[in-house]
Every structure is written in structure tokens, then in C-alpha cells.
């Protein structure tokens with residue numbers, strides 16, 4: 514039989530009416546602990562850091578959406594990333610793309626590095642990954658498209674190189690969501706999402722997840738699920754039941770939202786590209802994007818994120834951002850409302866200025882999360898504010 518389409522999975526996967534009451538919506542099991550009939554005898558739940566029924570349903574649904582056998586959720590995207598880094602030991606080496614969320618850079622450079630885990634940040638492609646490999650390389654980590662420069666990285670090629678080396682390949686799939694891209698199907702070993710973004714989609718939850726197919730960890734005697742499940746409980750960065758419920762609720766419209774985000778982003782990107790006050794627009798859905806062909810090959814769409822460079826100097830850029838009415842000037846992305854931000858001052862401020870300059874995060878770079886409003890209204894808003902530059 515044909516497997517269900519994404520739209521169907523987003524509504525039904527992992528979700529059954531509550532066995533006790535028949536409630537159609539997954540109940541919020543707002544409890545920290547569970548009664549035991551005798552010491553160690555319980556119904557599968559003993560303490561909510563270890564497991565919670567609302568979380569269990571969410572994890573099952575996420576695994577189905579990404580095409581993995583397992584999913585684990587965390588209190589934030591960075592807590593999920595930290596659990597992957599906890600698979601490593603002092604003396605291990607990581608290869609990461611040079612362009613990535615500032616908080617991920619901070620975690621690798623200022624938390625993992627002092628613990629003896631070195632990261633090489635590289636402009637990632639097949640050749641540069643091969644050149645950066647060391648005997649102790651255990652993990653290759655990247656986003657595609659990257660945050661904020663929307664570089665498209667060949668997931669299949671990088672995953673193959675990592676596999677041949679006995680390293681894990683982890684892809685942060687936050688920008689495209691499982692609706693548009695499934696890195697596990699391209700050979701990646703782990704997918705991470707900041708669920709704070711598109712998966713929850715309503716800017717009211719901080720959460721992250723890891724999705725994977727269970728497999729042996731090449732350098733350890735444990736399987737990936739056993740080790741990560743142990744770490745989820747041992748480190749304890751788990752989300753609350755209410756937040757799991759909100760994410761479950763958000764996911765039901767993920768397909769509808771992503772489609773609309775993409776339609777709007779393409780219109781806004783094309784309009785910006787034709788505007789005389791705009792130097793360059795970066796959106797993988799535009800034919801002008803150097804990674805457009807690769808993006809079309811490895812993803813089913815291009816999402817709602819775009820970046821652009823207005824022909825303006827630093828003092829004018831914050832004024833332009835503040836002049837907008839519909840786009841809210843704020844960090845984060847992936848909610849139904851359009852957000853806009855200045856990476857150098859906001860989301861990527863934790864990256865040292867000289868490294869930002871090297872990568873291309875300049876003072877006139879603006880990043881935009883295009884929401885699901887009317888594209889015409891969004892363009893009018895940009896038009897009004899650009900007129901003042």
C-alpha cells in the first residue's frame with residue numbers, strides 16, 4: 514500500500530484517541546511523577562524527566578515526519594545539540610560549517626572546546642570536508658540552508674564522506690522543516706530541529722528535537738538510541754508537557770504553513786531582487802542563488818527564510834528595520850508572523866566580528882522570516898520603509 518502523504522502524517526502519525534477517555538486531542542499529562550503499585554511496578558512511566566505520555570506522542574509523530582525510527586525532544590534546539598555533543602569525549606574533533614546559528618557556534622566554541630572537543634569551521638563542500646578530516650573526527654555538523662546566509666550544502670555527499678570516515682553526520686534541518694527536506698533519506702545519521710521555529714510555528718514555545726534511525730555509534734559499544742535516550746534523562750533538558758501539547762497542535766498545520774511561507778518568500782524575494790535599493794537577495798528558490806540546482810535536487814521546496822543586503826550603511830539599517838510595521842523586528846523565525854532582524858547585532862552577535870566579516874555577515878545584512886500574511890501587504894511594508902533609505 515502507498516505510504517501516507519506528509520499532510521496526513523502531520524495530522525495522524527503517532528496519534529490515537531486517549532485510551533482512557535476517547536479524547537481526540539492528546540491530553541496534557543501535567544504531572545512530574547506516577548503512582549507505583551509496588552516499588553518498580555508502574556505503567557511505563559515513573560518520572561517525567563525520564564518519560565511523559567504527552568512527550569511520547571510528540572516523539573512518535575516527529576519520527577514519522579522525518580522518516581526516522583526514533584525521535585527525542587528537548588527543552589530547546591541547543592539542548593538537543595548539546596546532547597549530540599555529549600556523545601563525544603575530550604580529544605574528539607568536529608567539522609562544522611562556517612555559517613551556522615550563532616548559538617550553535619557559541620556552544621561549540623565556548624562550551625565544547627574548553628572540554629577538549631575542537632571544531633574546524635569550514636566553508637563546507639565535498640573537498641573542504643575531506644581536507645578537514647582528522648583521525649579523531651567523530652561528527653560533521655551543518656545546517657542546509659545555513660543561518661543566515663542560506664548556503665546550500667550537499668547533504669548526500671557530506672554524509673557519505675562522514676560515513677566512510679566512521680563519523681556521524683548531523684543536519685540541522687530547522688530552516689526547511691521535514692515538510693521540505695528529509696536529511697535521513699539522503700544518508701545523514703541525525704537530524705536536529707529547533708522546534709521553536711517552523712515545527713511549532715506560532716512563536717510560543719522553545720523546544721528542540723533529534724530524529725534518527727537507531728544504529729551503532731561507530732566508536733562506542735552502544736546504539737545511538739540507547740545513548741541519546743540515556744543522555745536525555747541524565748542531562749535533563751526536557752520540555753514541559755504543555756509545550757509538547759502546543760507543538761503537537763502546531764504540527765497539524767505544518768504542511769499548510771510551509772507551503773504558504775514558501776509562496777510568500779518567493780514573491781518577496783523576487784520583488785526585493787528587482788528593487789534598485791537592494792544590492793543582493795539570497796533565497797535558494799531564486800535562479801540567481803548559486804545553490805539553486807542543488808536545493809531543487811535535495812529538497813522539495815525552499816522555505817520561508819531569505820536574506821538581503823540593502824544599499825545602505827550601518828546607521829540606516831536599524832532605521833529601516835524600525836520603520837517596518839508588519840515585519841516585527843525580533844530574533845527567531847518560523848512563526849506565522851513575519852520577523853526581520855540584523856544578524857550582526859542580534860542572532861550572530863556571539864560570533865567574533867572578524868569571523869563574521871570572513872563569512873560575509875556584514876553590517877548591511879538583513880535576515881527575514883517571511884510569515885503567512887498577505888504577500889502584497891508584506892511587500893507594501895518593505896516598499897514604504899525602503900523609500901526612506
Ligand code: P1T
Nearest residue numbers: 589590591614660687707709844845860
Ligand atoms: O533557540 P533554540 O530552540 O535553542 O534553537 C537554536 C537554533 C538552532 N538551529 C538553528 C538553525 C536556529 O536558527 C536556532 C535558533 N535561531 C534563532 C533564535 C535565530 O533567530 O536564528
